[in-house]
Amino acid sequence: MGLDPGLRRLALGTLLAAYPGPVPPDWAVDLVADGLAGHTLFGRNIHQPAQVAASTAALRTGRPDVLIAIDEEGGDVTRLAHATGSPYPGNAALGAIDDVSLTRQIHHAIGAELVGLGITVNLAPTVDVNSADDNPVIGTRSFGADPARVAAHAAAATAGLQAAGVAACAKHFPGHGATVADSHHELPTVDVPPDLLRRRDLPPFAAVVAAGARAVMTAHIRVPALTGDRPATFSRAVLVDLLRDEYGFTGTVITDALEMKGAALAAGGIAPGAVLALAAGADLLCIGARVDADLVERVAAEIVAALGDGRLARSRVEQAAGRAAELAAWTRAAGTSTGTPTRLGYAAARRAVHVEGVLTGLGRPLVVQLHAAATIAEGRVPWGLGPHLHDTEQIRVVATEADPEDLCRRAGSRPIVLVGRHLHRLPGGPELVATLAARHPVVVVEMGWPASWRPPGVRAFVTTYGASHANGRAAAEALGLTR
Structure with a gap:
């Protein structure tokens, strides 16, 4: 017996999937038509600009307001320029220059390029305060180690991206900068009191909320004082009490990839993790990079099962899907600024x-x-x-x-x-x-x-x-x- 079509569509409306190769397979487009919120593009999906534009156009044949996301941070994390390296310096260089108008310009240029290719959500900027020199996963992705400087540049980057017409997703809440482990491989712990988080890690998130960031991404990190033994992605105390109630965020909460070990091991798999993240207050679930139609269906089925056995309230899933839809609506109404990489990034890199x-x-x-x-x-x-x-x-x-x-x-x-x-x-x-x-x-x-x-x-x-x-x-x- 198949899933109830209405519940399946509701569950799909909370999911960001992915697909292999430079051309969206039929199942990827069909899932969009069935209600899938969208797809994330990775390096394997990127060959050259015309091909990317054709891919995003193909996804829109499934549904015009499909969310198409990418990790285009500039600097060391780039998908569009994965074959050559980014023509833009990353956040650490921009923080070292400490010219917030330049940071806004750089991110506006990145945003304009994304919009020109039909991409609607940038899973950036990284706004973690890199307070640990041995941090293996943030490092140069951060604007620096000073919370005030990071906050100023985080707000500028967010404003630049969104002025170009692409939704910004600030990451990784409540702050991945103090970790000395990589959440792709394990569950890092930041064992500090909440007051230290508020002074050190959270000011950039307050700044991007004030700047109107349309989305915030969760961190697969454990903060025992707030999250207990689970990652922040599965913590209502972090996603609702802290992010929404204390910091006033009203946009879309997007999870970091649920296939990452920091989440998957804690939950017992991607599908159970999806249920835990929704229950905690997440709205849009990034499944990961290695995705096929069967995995999407398994995750959707687990969400539907959780609606039936009481692990999830229907109102919570409707709220999550509604926020994902609001994000999609914003991207459709945003500007149509388009652009191609400029020499701006090379001049900026010299200054750093x-x-x-x-x-x-x-x-x-x-x-x-x-x-x-x-x-x-x-x-x-x-x-x-x-x-x-x-x-x-x-x-x-x-x-x-x-x-x-x-x-x-x-x-x-x-x-x-x-x-x-x-x-x-x-x-x-x-x-x-x-x-x-x-x-x-x-x-x-x-x-x-x-x-x-x-x-x-x-x-x-x-x-x-x-x-x-x-x-x-x-x-x-x-x-x-x-x-």
């Missing part, structure tokens, strides 16, 4: 570069890029100085496997430029830098979160505050290695 030490006399150095694994949020996006170098040798090595003597022999009389991401916590990174600097002229280019670590003995330490295509070009220019 910070040089400590002396860069003169480098000539044609040996550039050594240290391998650094990407997070799931970032994906495998090219980074480094390589695409921007002119007549300069570059090699790539793993820090723990590199032979300092061999690198010095290869460099000969040339200086060595060591390029890395999050070098202070890269296995073998600090040791390799120290060994090389003790016997050879070395310049370090840090393209991740810079932290406070500065290696002794290097000629210069260059901080880019990100590893986007724009950041890489800015670093190569600062070193005098471009044409």
Whole structure:
């Protein structure tokens, strides 16, 4: 016996699915026609602009007000430019520049590009305060470690995106910046009193609410004082008492991907997690990236079953679907600003570069890029100085496997430029830098979160505050290695 059509449609109205490949399969469009709230686009869905525009148009044949979302943060997290790296610097670079008008311009440009491709919701900006130098998943996605600065730029980014006509979704509530674990792999804990959250982590969310953010994304983090043993995504104390009642948010609460281990392990699976998130006050459930029609139907069936056995009140699911529909209505009524990437991002990235030490006399150095694994949020996006170098040798090595003597022999009389991401916590990174600097002229280019670590003995330490295509070009220019 199949699901009641009305209840199935109601359940589908709370779900953000996804599909594989550059062309929406029939089932993805059919589900939209049946009431699915929308789809999230990932790198695997993006080949080139005309193809993306054709995909979003195809999804609209299912229903004109379908929500089409994407994680286009600029900087290290990009889907549109996953093959090359983003032409925009990310939030850490913008926070370092500390020009809120520039932040608004950059995010307006990103928003205009999305609108031009038919994308209606940007799962950005990241407004977490990165208070932990060893945070493995936020880092350069954050505007910084100062709550007031992050709040100012969070509001500017939100305003820029929405002025372009794309809905902003600020993330990750109530703040992922103090974690030293990645919620894609486990459930991180932030064991602090609520008063500290209010002082450190929550000011940017207050700022985006005041700026009119249409959506806020939940964090799969545990804050024992508020959430007990469960993640914030499943906590009514966080999503209703704190976000709605205390901070006055009236828009759409979107979950982070329910396939992430921080949620799925705590709930016993994606479908049970969907029920828990709805019961806690979430409105739009991001299922994840690895989605097919069967998974969507299983999640919808679990929601319908929960309506029948009392785990969910119909009024709660109707409220959630209604807020998702309100978000869709806003995106249809928003402006039609369109655009393509501009040189704005490259100029901004140059402003963010910070040089400590002396860069003169480098000539044609040996550039050594240290391998650094990407997070799931970032994906495998090219980074480094390589695409921007002119007549300069570059090699790539793993820090723990590199032979300092061999690198010095290869460099000969040339200086060595060591390029890395999050070098202070890269296995073998600090040791390799120290060994090389003790016997050879070395310049370090840090393209991740810079932290406070500065290696002794290097000629210069260059901080880019990100590893986007724009950041890489800015670093190569600062070193005098471009044409």
